Amino acid sequence: MDQISDATITEIEEELAGDGVWIDPAFARSQDISADDEARIEEAVASAEQADLKVVLVEVDTQDERFQGSFSSLTAWLQDSTGGRHTTYVGWQDYSEPALQVDAYGDQPDTTYVDNVAAHENPDDFVDQVVRVQELLDDGNADALWDEVPDDEKYSWTADEGVQASEVVGGFGIVVALAVVVAGIVAWRRRRRARPAGFTLPATVLHTVRAAEDRRLRQQADAEVLALGEAIGRGEPRGSADALAAWQQALDHYAAARSILSQGAAPADVVGALVLTRRGEDARASAQDTSSSTWEPLPGCWFNPLHDGPTTRATWREEGHAVDVPSCRACAADVRAGREPRDVLDFIEGDRTVHYFRLDLGPWSRTGYGTLEPDLLGALGSSRSSALRGRGTRARRGPTG
Numbered sequence: 001m002d003q004i005s006d007a008t009i010t011e012i013e014e015e016l017a018g019d020g021v022w023i024d025p026a027f028a029r030s031q032d033i034s035a036d037d038e039a040r041i042e043e044a045v046a047s048a049e050q051a052d053l054k055v056v057l058v059e060v061d062t063q064d065e066r067f068q069g070s071f072s073s074l075t076a077w078l079q080d081s082t083g084g085r086h087t088t089y090v091g092w093q094d095y096s097e098p099a100l101q102v103d104a105y106g107d108q109p110d111t112t113y114v115d116n117v118a119a120h121e122n123p124d125d126f127v128d129q130v131v132r133v134q135e136l137l138d139d140g141n142a143d144a145l146w147d148e149v150p151d152d153e154k155y156s157w158t159a160d161e162g163v164q165a166s167e168v169v170g171g172f173g174i175v176v177a178l179a180v181v182v183a184g185i186v187a188w189r190r191r192r193r194a195r196p197a198g199f200t201l202p203a204t205v206l207h208t209v210r211a212a213e214d215r216r217l218r219q220q221a222d223a224e225v226l227a228l229g230e231a232i233g234r235g236e237p238r239g240s241a242d243a244l245a246a247w248q249q250a251l252d253h254y255a256a257a258r259s260i261l262s263q264g265a266a267p268a269d270v271v272g273a274l275v276l277t278r279r280g281e282d283a284r285a286s287a288q289d290t291s292s293s294t295w296e297p298l299p300g301c302w303f304n305p306l307h308d309g310p311t312t313r314a315t316w317r318e319e320g321h322a323v324d325v326p327s328c329r330a331c332a333a334d335v336r337a338g339r340e341p342r343d344v345l346d347f348i349e350g351d352r353t354v355h356y357f358r359l360d361l362g363p364w365s366r367t368g369y370g371t372l373e374p375d376l377l378g379a380l381g382s383s384r385s386s387a388l389r390g391r392g393t394r395a396r397r398g399p400t401g
Contacts, residue, residue, distance in 0.1 A: 002061050004074065013081060016054045020045040024058035027092070033057070037127040044134040050109045051088040051137045054078075055130060059092060069094070072213065075103045090133050092126075100129045109137045112215065113146035120149055214267050221270050224277045225257050228284065237287035246287035246295035252377055253280030267347055268361045275305050275369045276376065297374055301328040302357075304345040305369035326371050 015022035019042045023033060045053045056078070062069035067077070075089040086106030093101040100115045114136045115129075122128035136142045232254060237247035257276040260269050279297045286295040301307035302316075302325035311326040314335040331341035346353040357365050363379040370376030 003064050004058070004060065004067060009077070009081075012056060013078065016056070016078070020053060021055045022057070023055075027057050027059055030059070031057075031126055033127060040127060041130055044131045048134045049138050050140070051104070051134075052086055052108065053088050053090065053134060053137070055090045057092055057130075059094065059098075071101050072103055075105075079105045088137065090130055100126070100133070102133060109140060110143075111137070112143060114142040116219075117142045117145045117149075120146075120153065214270070217267070217274075218261075218265070218270050221257075221261060221265075221273045221277070224274060224281075225254065225261060228254050228277050228281050229258070231281070231284055235284070235288055238290060242294045243287045246283045249295060250280045250284035250287060253277065253283060256377060256380065268356065268359075268364055271306065271345065271356075272364050272369060272380075275300065279370070279376070297370065297376070299326040299374075300369065300371045301331055302326055302368040302371040303328075303331040303341045304343050305371055306345065307331065307343070311371075325368065 012022045021038065021042050023038055023041075027033070028038070041055055045055060056071075056074065058074075060067050060069050060071055060074055067073040071089075071091045071093040075091070078089070079085075079087060086108055088102065088104040088108045088111065091101050091103075093099055100119050102111045102115045104111045114133055117136055118129040118132040122132060136145075228250075232250060237243040253276045257273040257280065260273040260276070263269075265273060282297065283295050299311050301311055307328040307330070309328055311328055312332050313324055314327040314332040315322055315324050316335055327335060327341075331343070334341040345356045347356055347359065348354075349359065357368065359365055363373075363376070367373035367376060367379050370379070373379050
């Protein structure tokens with residue numbers, strides 16, 4: 001479905017007000033969902049005891065002007081149009097790979113890891129996953145079930161062979177203990193979603209959507225850290241001095257990222273852990289590449305350090321200030337055209353989103369997550385004491401550039 005039209009939204013709302021299930025015909029064909037399958041889903045929705053369950057199965061196209069590929073944006077729209085009733089939506093989201101998604105609004109059961117458990121137990125049958133969601137919400141045991149799943153099954157792309165990540169870390173010399181002043185920021189924004197003029201998410205909806213996206217970011221960070229640990233455990237550096245130095249950088253970056261995630265990291269920390277992990281992976285690859293020389297981290301995009309690809313310089317002007325920053329091609333093009341980039345890294349402060357560089361997040365915002373400071377580990381180490389002293393305070397406003 002290229003665009004979800006107003007007529008389709010009306011149809012969805014009518015179906016949800018009836019049996020609580022709407023399935024796009026094209027989605028049903030692509031997933032081989034039969035009339036009997038739809039009846040099973042309707043029965044599960046009708047039998048839900050703990051959640052006001054709604055199922056909306058459609059592949060939201062990334063070119064959709066209203067929802068831009070985001071199931072959460074679609075459910076937020078539906079939630080707003082129904083006046084903010086307490087609802088749990090089950091659907092489909094395609095980020096790095098297609099997956100079940102559960103979004104809850106208002107007074108609903110905890111959905112943490114419900115989608116993970118349902119997908120893990122029924123990897124080859126999407127309808128079974130949807131039906132299982134209802135059982136998990138009623139039982140309230142998804143957290144416990146997910147804790148029982150071994151890490152190598154949670155993250156199937158990490159290798160079964162060789163040393164596990166938990167074993168690798170024992171050989172590291174330095175584990176950087178880090179803490180950042182991030183209290184008051186409750187969710188990370190993966191991507192700024194364009195919305196029609198005049199549409200503003202209610203505060204409760206905003207927090208719910210961001211919390212769901214933050215859980216996915218945390219899962220991504222856990223997976224990438226594990227994958228880096230596995231790669232380090234299986235390999236070894238070349239014998240040159242440059243290779244050994246790069247290998248030590250890989251070890252130190254891995255240890256720092258792992259330490260951050262072990263401390264109940266807030267969203268700003270999770271982004272930092274991902275940046276460190278990707279730098280660590282780059283250092284590891286350099287240490288094993290026979291054609292590499294001295295390893296130095298490549299500058300990331302200042303507007304969003306999770307953007308991929310090479311960077312160029314762009315001059316960002318705001319409130320009388322100008323700063324020359326590294327930018328990915330898309331962000332640089334927006335700046336040169338006189339526009340604010342559409343995908344700036346944001347966090348929630350209060351009931352609204354704020355660009356990360358306008359907040360005081362210690363070394364994260366001061367260095368642009370390392371985009372302005374090649375030695376990010378050094379910046380984190382020098383900020384350790386002040387960060388620990390500031391723990392538990394509200395995030396403060398930082399400079400705009």
